[in-house]
Amino acid sequence: MSDSNNNIHYGGCLCGAVRYTLNGALRPISNCHCKQCRQWSGHYVSATRPAEGIDINDPQGMLKWYQSSPTAKRGFCGQCGSSLFWDGGGSPSVMAGTMDDTGTLTARQHIFTADKGAYYNIEDDLPKYPQSSPPDTR
Numbered sequence: 001m002s003d004s005n006n007n008i009h010y011g012g013c014l015c016g017a018v019r020y021t022l023n024g025a026l027r028p029i030s031n032c033h034c035k036q037c038r039q040w041s042g043h044y045v046s047a048t049r050p051a052e053g054i055d056i057n058d059p060q061g062m063l064k065w066y067q068s069s070p071t072a073k074r075g076f077c078g079q080c081g082s083s084l085f086w087d088g089g090g091s092p093s094v095m096a097g098t099m100d101d102t103g104t105l106t107a108r109q110h111i112f113t114a115d116k117g118a119y120y121n122i123e124d125d126l127p128k129y130p131q132s133s134p135p136d137t138r
Contacts (some may be wrong), residue, residue, distance in 0.1 A: 009050070011099035013082035017062040020084070022094060024052030028108035029096050030133065033116035036068050040085050044116065047093040048105060054085075054092055090128075109133055 009026065012019035027049045037045040056063060064078040065087075075085035075092070086093045096105055110122055114130035122128060 005053075009099055009101065009104075011094065013077035013080050013098065015060075015077065015080035015082075017058070017060050017079045018077045018082075018084060019057040019092070021048035021055040021057075022099075023055065024046075024050045024068045026050055026105060027051075029107050030093075031107060032112055033110060034112035035115050037086075037112075038115075038117055040068070040074055041095070043120075044082070044110075045086070046096040046107065048096050048099075049091055051094045054094065078113060113119060 004032045007024050009022040029046045031044055031046050031047050033044045050110055062078045063075055065073045065075050067073045067132060072086065076083050082098060083095050084098055107126055109126055110128045111133050113122060113128045
């Protein structure tokens with residue numbers, strides 16, 4: 001569900017224990033092919049970020065954070081295991097597949113393509129960056 005007129009979007013984990021509200025316009029999706037994202041999700045990660053922040057509803061305390069590098073952590077549901085958030089120290093990114101309604105999202109790029117899995121090809125026309133995207137497009 002989303003209220004695109006008000007730029008409010010909703011989502012959550014598979015079991016429903018962790019729910020969130022995204023406030024503000026959403027950044028187009030970045031598809032990350034780095035090894036950590038692939039190990040964490042089982043494939044590459046497609047993520048977006050809201051302009052005005054995230055409100056998390058976690059009444060049972062199921063949201064868990066894993067410090068995956070010195071500068072980044074990943075949020076997931078401790079009950080069902082759904083991968084929900086990536087936080088590199090700024091505004092957290094949200095895994096696009098956990099949103100209730102993805103109809104307004106578009107993909108804009110692939111990052112860390114030098115690390116992609118050998119078992120798949122990237123065959124669309126989106127910009128592809130061997131490492132991170134240029135600073136002005138994040």
